[in-house]
Structures are given as C-alpha cells and as structure tokens.
Amino acid sequence: MVVGEIVQQKEVVVIGGGPAGYTAAVRAAQLGKDVLLIEQRKLGGVCLHDGCIPSKTLIHAANVAESFTHMKKVGFQLQGLLFDVNTFQTYQQQLIERLYKGVTALCQKNQIEVVNGTAAFLTDERVSVEKGHQYDVIHFDHAIIATGAAIFEQDEKLKTQLHPYELFQLKKIPEKLLLIGCDDMIIEAAFAYRKLGAAVSIIMEQDSFSFDHSITKILKRQLKKAKINVYTKASSIQLSEESDTVYCRFLKQNGEEATLTATHFYKQAKWLGNTKHLGLTRANVLTDENGFIKTDEQCRTQNKHIFAVGDVTGEPLLAAKGIKAGKIAAEVIAGHKAAVDSPWIPKVVYSDPPIATVGMSEQEAKAAGYAIKVGENSMQENGFAQITEKRAGIVKTIFDKETERLLGMHMIGEGAAELISTAIVAGEMVARIEDLQYPLYPHPSYHEALLTAVEQSDSCGKDV
Known part of the structure; x- marks a missing residue:
C-alpha cells in the first residue's frame, strides 16, 4: 500500500465505537449516509467492556446478596449464602459478549462498514487507519470524533493499586478495600464491595460530596449505616506498600495523624481527552490543556465538517450525553436542524x-x-x-x-x-x-x- 493512496471515499467517518460513536454511525446511516466506523478495540467501547456494564453487573450481584435478608422476612427458607467469584465472572463476561453482539448486529443491520484499527488524521479531509501491517487511507466529507476519555497514568503504581478498569472486575473480593476520592465510581464501589463482605474505607480531601445538600445528608447516613468509614477533609495523604498490604498515612480533619491498611486500594482517576495520537493539528482541530475538544451546540469543532461527541468533549463524562450528541451530529451532517441545548442531563x-x-x-x-x-x-x-x-x-x-x-x-x-x-x-x-x-x-x-x-x-x- 502506498502511503497517501486513497483507497476509499466515505461520506461520514466515525472514529470510536463506544456509545457516542456507534450511535452517531447508526443515525447517520439511517439518514442515508455512507458510513465507516473505526474502532481500535471492540464495538461498545470502555462503557461496555470496562466501565458501565461491568460495574452495574457487580452492583446487581451485591444487591442480590443483600436481598436475601428481606427474602427470609417474607417467608423464604434459605440455608446460607456463598458468592462464587468465578461463576460471577462468567456471568459478567457472557453479558458483555451478548451486548457486544447486539451492537455489532445493529451496525450490520444499518450497513455500516466497521474497521478495527488505529485512526489518525492526515489532513482535514483524510484519515489513515493502521491495522497491523496494513495501512489504509480514507477520504471523507465529514468526520465524527468519538474517542472518549483516557486515564492519566502515573509513572509509578503500587501493586495493590487498582486500575479503574479493574475496580469492578476483580478475581476475588478484597478483604480490606481503601478508596481515595469521592467520585461516582468510588461511591458505587464502596457500597457494592461492602455488601459482598469487604471492609471498606473512603478517604477524601473534599469536605463533602457534590450533590444537593439534602441528598448528601442521606448519603452520609447510608454510608455510616453500611459501616463504611469515611474520612473527609483529609490531607497529607501518603501511600506505601509492604508485601500485599498498602499503608495510607494522612491527617484527619482535626489534624490528628492516622494510618489505614488495606489489601487493595483505588485512587480517583484523572481523565483526559483521548486525542493524543489522532493528529488533530493536521485536521485543524484544537484541544484544551486536558486534551478535550471544544464543540458548538451542533457538535462541530472549529473545523466545521469535523464533529466531536461524547467524553472526548469533556465534562460531564456521561454516556447519555454522548448518545444524544452522536445523534445530533449525524442529523446536522444530514442537513437537519438539530442542536444540543438542554441543561436536563440526568x-x-x-x-x-x-x-x-x-x-x-x-x-x-x-x-x-x-x-x-x-x-x-x-x-x-x-x-x-x-x-x-x-x-x-x-x-x-x-x-x-x-x-x-x-x-x-x-x-x-x-x-x-x-x-x-x-x-x-x-x-x-x-x-x-x-x-x-x-x-x-x-x-x-x-x-x-x-x-x-x-x-x-x-x-x-x-x-x-
């Protein structure tokens, strides 16, 4: 293959096959566009394979475990409860695979060409796709960037530290789980693992959670009821590791020194726009200091025939926002009057x-x-x-x-x-x-x- 040779002409190229990307591709195809969808891994993206679905599956399992107490009250005779992690993992992976096949079938139904590979812009009208030793170039009329968010990786990582994609896909229930931060993943993991038998502690530098104060009041009460230890306004947090134990030393809100130990810990991740290797400068698309792409109410970048949707555009990092934006971008490309103008994002x-x-x-x-x-x-x-x-x-x-x-x-x-x-x-x-x-x-x-x-x-x- 000669570099620069145009092997395909597409009306719409979508880069990224997560919820925002495949939704954009499907909507564009439904509106009569010839669509190419490029995904580096598997359709469904992080949400399906590493994030939303794995986490909610574990939370569902934890809720099932908790329901046994109520079942006894209403008359069911139960002889103990044992949670087998291997069986759960099989169930979790089967669910992910079933949903993945559903997304694949949806793309096939709408005659979307799906290519697995790494995409990068060559110009503002051409994108390359690298697939092992194969290198293709596609000329497009419109492009939609839906590459999501990436995790800022620290240079050093302790072996007891959990990656965000590991947090809800562990091979065993932690004996003692330490969570540092106060985002949604930490709140969900705290309750889920506590129900499954782990001792859980949360350390946060903030003085409270970010919800309406009435909601926060009840959340704190529920954390206490679940016997989840929460340390707010913590400072001078230091982590060290000996064998399979992590030691967390910090100052409490009152200035008192404290040390917690755990078998596993997770620290709230910093998210960046997943744009580092896209060659956006060649497409005249700019990002902010965190790699997120700025868009207007029609999901256009400053290059008016290149769009961006989903987490790659920054906060809030929500699938619902990305799905809606994907549809809007496709409709604008198809000549419809559409815009993202709603503050009502759940x-x-x-x-x-x-x-x-x-x-x-x-x-x-x-x-x-x-x-x-x-x-x-x-x-x-x-x-x-x-x-x-x-x-x-x-x-x-x-x-x-x-x-x-x-x-x-x-x-x-x-x-x-x-x-x-x-x-x-x-x-x-x-x-x-x-x-x-x-x-x-x-x-x-x-x-x-x-x-x-x-x-x-x-x-x-x-x-x-």
Whole structure:
C-alpha cells in the first residue's frame, strides 16, 4: 500500500465505537449516509467492556446478596449464602459478549462498514487507519470524533493499586478495600464491595460530596449505616506498600495523624481527552490543556465538517450525553436542524439506595438568583417502600417561586434511576407545579413519592 493512496471515499467517518460513536454511525446511516466506523478495540467501547456494564453487573450481584435478608422476612427458607467469584465472572463476561453482539448486529443491520484499527488524521479531509501491517487511507466529507476519555497514568503504581478498569472486575473480593476520592465510581464501589463482605474505607480531601445538600445528608447516613468509614477533609495523604498490604498515612480533619491498611486500594482517576495520537493539528482541530475538544451546540469543532461527541468533549463524562450528541451530529451532517441545548442531563449513581439528579440543586438555584419553592418527601412515607423495605431516601423538587417552573429534581431512594425520567421530560417541556400535579400516579408505587414532593412545593413547602 502506498502511503497517501486513497483507497476509499466515505461520506461520514466515525472514529470510536463506544456509545457516542456507534450511535452517531447508526443515525447517520439511517439518514442515508455512507458510513465507516473505526474502532481500535471492540464495538461498545470502555462503557461496555470496562466501565458501565461491568460495574452495574457487580452492583446487581451485591444487591442480590443483600436481598436475601428481606427474602427470609417474607417467608423464604434459605440455608446460607456463598458468592462464587468465578461463576460471577462468567456471568459478567457472557453479558458483555451478548451486548457486544447486539451492537455489532445493529451496525450490520444499518450497513455500516466497521474497521478495527488505529485512526489518525492526515489532513482535514483524510484519515489513515493502521491495522497491523496494513495501512489504509480514507477520504471523507465529514468526520465524527468519538474517542472518549483516557486515564492519566502515573509513572509509578503500587501493586495493590487498582486500575479503574479493574475496580469492578476483580478475581476475588478484597478483604480490606481503601478508596481515595469521592467520585461516582468510588461511591458505587464502596457500597457494592461492602455488601459482598469487604471492609471498606473512603478517604477524601473534599469536605463533602457534590450533590444537593439534602441528598448528601442521606448519603452520609447510608454510608455510616453500611459501616463504611469515611474520612473527609483529609490531607497529607501518603501511600506505601509492604508485601500485599498498602499503608495510607494522612491527617484527619482535626489534624490528628492516622494510618489505614488495606489489601487493595483505588485512587480517583484523572481523565483526559483521548486525542493524543489522532493528529488533530493536521485536521485543524484544537484541544484544551486536558486534551478535550471544544464543540458548538451542533457538535462541530472549529473545523466545521469535523464533529466531536461524547467524553472526548469533556465534562460531564456521561454516556447519555454522548448518545444524544452522536445523534445530533449525524442529523446536522444530514442537513437537519438539530442542536444540543438542554441543561436536563440526568446523573445516576448506583449507591445504596441509588441517587438520581437532574437540573439545578438548591444551592445552584440560589446562586443563580432564583427565589425558589422546595418540596421534600421521605420514602419512609411511601406505601410501596414499606412493602419492599426500601424506605431510605427522599424526593426533592425545586421550582422557581415566581413562575412555578421546575428548576431541578433530586432523588435518593429505590427506583430513583427510573423516576428521574419524569423530571427530565418535565424539565424539557418547561413544566410547572400544576403540570406535575395533574397526572394520575400509580398506587402503590415509588412514583407517589415524587407527586407528594411536588404537592409539598405547592402547599407547605419552604420558600427560599
């Protein structure tokens, strides 16, 4: 193959086969475009093979283990509980493989050409694909960059330190797990491994978590109830290792020196835009100091026929955001009027109980200058929560006092990941208090907690 020879002409080249990339490719193909999708590893990306799916599978297993206590209460006769990690790993890998085959079939159905290889821009109209000893060059009309985020790798790594992609795919349950940081992965891992029998400690430099203060209050209570040790405002954190034990020395919030030991530890990762080897300067695409690509509301880079979607564009690093952006980019390329302009991006953390938030927190609404009406309803009052014994949590609604327009909704409680969809749709439709009061909500259900919170905002809720 002669370098520079044009072997293919494509209308759309998508670089990266994760949720943002394959969604963009599918939507572009559905709109009649000839699409080439380039993926370095396997379709589905980090989300499917290393992140979202493995982590939620482990969390599901942990929740199943916890459910046995409730099963005994409602009449099931159980003779002990043993968790076999090897069996779980087989289940986890079978699930990943099944979903991978689904993504592959989706691309085939939409006649998308998929190439495995490493992509790099040669110019702003040509991209190369290296596949072992093979080197192809493709000329494109439009390109969509969806290469995601990469982990900033430290020069030195202790052997007891877990890589982010290892955290939820361990071959054994840690005896003592130390988590340093306070991001979503740490919260999820803390609850999951605690349910599976590990002793868990969290050390964080921050004084609190980043949720609405009402949600944070209950999260802290649940961590304490689960006997997960949390050290906030820690400083001077130093790590050392002897044999298979890590030693963490730090100063507590009160200045007292402390030392914790663990068999495994994970430190919150720093994420960078996965753009280092793409040759973006040759395509006249600029990145910030962390490698993330700046885009406009149509997902265009400063080079108007090159787009970027998903985690490669920076925070928030959420699959939901990337999937939506992938569709928008494809529609813009196809000549449709489309734009990303929504502040209603949901965030879900599978803690115990789960957290789901969208829109402004109470703190953010105040900072933005709103006079607000706030309603809170405890899951303790919910009839269905009484049946399932999932009574921990609240639903909190935040409305603009003047217009009664929904500004944000925040939940911690069973079913929160599903309930938050109501708030997303309501926010997109500029719903007011009466719009959320009007519909009928099923009884008994967790949904009634949402209705009660809205009603409290209207009647006895606090004005702030």
